[in-house]
Amino acid sequence: MRWALLGLALVALIAGTVGAAPPSPVVVGFVAPLTGVFAPTGQDLLNGFNLYLAKTQQRLANRPVRFIVEDDQFSPEVALTKIRKLHESDRVHLLTGIINSAAAYAMRGYIDQQAIPTVIAVAGGDDLTQRGRARFLVRIGWGASSQFAHPFGDYAARQLGYRRVATLADDFAFGHEWIGGFQRAFEEAGGRVVAKIWTPLGSADFSPYLARIPRDVDAVVGAVVGPVALRFVRQYQEFGLRDRLPLIGPGHMTDEVNLLQMGPEAVGLVTTLHYSAALENQWNRTFVQEYRARFNKIPNAYADAGYSTALWIDRALQRVGGQVTDRAAFIRAMEGLVVADTPRGPLRLDSHGNIVQNIYIRRVERVGTALQNSVIHTYPNVSQFWTYNAAEFLRNPVYSRDYPPCQFCGR
Amino acid sequence: MFWITLVANGVAFGMLLFLIGSGLSLIFGVMRVVNLAHGSYYLIGAYLGTGVAAATNSFLLGIAAGVVATMLLGVVMQTAFLERFGGQILAQVLLTMGFLLLLADLSLWVWGGTPQILAIPDALSGSVRAGGFVFPRYRLFISLLSALVALALYLVLERTRLGAQVRAAVDDPEMAQGLGVNVPRLSTAMFALGAALAGLAGVLGSPILGVFPGADLEILTLALAVVIIGGLGSFPGTLVGSLFVGLADNIGKALFPELSYIAFFAPMALILAVRPRGLFGR
Amino acid sequence: MLEVSDIHTFYGSSHVLHGVSLRVAAGQVITVLGRNGMGKTTLIRSIVGFTPPRRGTVSFRGAPIHGLRPFAIARLGIGLVPQGRRIFPSLSVQENLRVAARPGRWDLDGVYALFPRLHERAANRGHQLSGGEQQMLAIARALMTNPDLLLLDEPSEGLAPLLVAEVARALGQLRAQGMAILLVEQNLPMAVGLADHAYVLSKGRVVYDGSPAALWADEARKAELLGV
Ligand SMILES: Nc1ncnc2c1ncn2[C@@H]1O[C@H](COP(=O)(O)OP(=O)(O)O)[C@@H](O)[C@H]1O
């Protein structure tokens, strides 16, 4: 009995010393593709995150951070394996990163079951925060795919005055959702989508698809993302389309990394996104300057996503005193958070855990020797439900290849 | 107009495929080995050509770098590795597959995952116009240059003693050796030529197709379709097969975008059913 | 000129030649006889390097050649007329001749004079020729390499008697010009008519080494060794 008491005392003593030691770290698991075709995107995201951590001396809510980076190779299976590992052996407090929407969809069940707070930094699949959102998932870094398509449809009809457009987009979820959102808002504002052309993801040569574009339209909406956008924009010009039909679309097309390799073919393109390196606000100016100093390149929306996600997590942690012991409380803390001082403008979450943010209309301009996405119009505080009632919006199916149906196609 | 553009495009792409397919076919002819690393020459040629052209601001230097480097790569592969397994076809094919994987990883390591695209030199940029028909000047250039290369290859193969020796070695390598033809050296030379042609195609193709991880396999698949349709080892077959695949690919994508692969794999299956050795195969 | 001594040749693990030795002197015509499958073609393949012997030596004009690659052996002055002719089918007659050409007394005119029929067929592709024409082309092609020694493997095989006579005539002419010849044959009369010396191979061993006329006269041995 005496021995037992002594043992107990020793345990208490040791526990006491540990408690008095520097605060235990917040463990953050980061999952993104760091090898393969999407490695550059993953790297930009990671750079942004690291820049924020460097500014806070590797602390979040004044606690040291243990930041564990895992490569998912853009594969949902690998992502799930890495997430299990982060949860089960690294005991992370929260997860972030995630570029591939398929990976995000695949992990929903697991993160809810295990109650792992997950802050999505890029994956845009609409339903991640719409029909069937995971309780423990919020989306900060980017937004839903159709979120920045709605205002653009509105802008194309009302400001640019287009009546008839043809769309040409990647034949996968992002293309379907973005074009769907565009079509709905554009047609509700009086426009007509008269042709929808789908190109296989990663197409090398767009010429056969360009040949199918009808010539009796006011503009072409191109939603080709990733580095192949370089080729798309160039070929659009080479086949003589640029002279006759304006090209507009999502801002991935003129991503800052792509702009470096583009020339006259890009000047004048009107695109939309929630970010531009040319945004005129003090936080963005500082961000661009610090990012350039550290990585020797201009940040793109992925770099901003990493930075803003880190900032968001830091603020949310501060609200719960740096403790993630009550995970539901941590999610609630994020849901109530409003942040004003980010490079891309003010941020808050909607009732479904998705970011509400400014959507910018940008035009490519040459400034000095470099091209930039100059902001020409701002739609403030845009939610994924645009101007619609959330409940009504969610009664529709998710945007797809065939929804909304193309009632004006061929007319 | 729609059709003229499609056909012109199909021909340009087909001629690019010809450069790749003819090398594959030549190498198969003299070595009886389907060189799976052939797509890698395209990849390496494209990366090197793009890098050198960007660094020196000279498209010609880019071409020279891509061609010379892939040629050397071909020579090393053939003399240091494949020749040691002379006659062991399976071992050789496996070896070329090893090179395919190795070079893909190596390229990813050296050049990263970001797709790169070579700027079209000023003299070749822009479009040519004829009435309402607008066509990129660079694609016209590719078609003409490849046609010239095809003509030169044809003349060398069909009209010179060296060409006759190559064809003799294709027909019966042992017998050609028995008559004093240095078949091993000829094989190396053809291997080098085939690799250089693929490297050339890589540099020429990269302004329109770009170069990215996985381009090696994409191109290899198309080149295999070309030689299967035309008949492995046949020069006219390769030309016809290239144009066929180039046109079918373009027209198929434009008319039946959902079925674009079927557009040339279906005719390919049909041709093989009727002529298992390809249109011009013996 | 050619000295084959005690060679052992294998196809994989199958041991085909068991210590074969023979010699061909300058200007001599030697014939090697034997039934099917006795190793005659293997002997030729061993000499030209297609199937190098694992043991034993082959020397040509005093220097060992059994380690050399086939094209190097051919270039030393050994002309091959293989069994089955092995004409290059996608080459024209003239191209078949030109790919083999090396400088010397034989050129296109020379071989066309020896086989006028080939001249008429100069532009035809190899696969369009008759068996007799192919045989003439195979001999002419070997001559184009300007060899000092000609190896012929059953040149009369599958030919009509008239064509056999034509081939024999050409070989006689070469012999008269002093060409050294190693003639593998199953056509005994033709071989005996041309050869200065005869060997008979049986199951990879030399079982007769002597005068062709003596063999021709010895009905019992002929029957025993050649089955005729
Ligand atoms: N490529 C080969 N692989 C294995 N065995 C062979 C091969 N060629 C010939 N042989 C065998 O070697 C023996 C001698 O054949 P060969 O030299 O062609 O005889 P010949 O020319 O006297 O008819 C035969 O038993 C034959 O079956």
Ligand SMILES: [Mg+2]
């Ligand atoms: Mg034989």
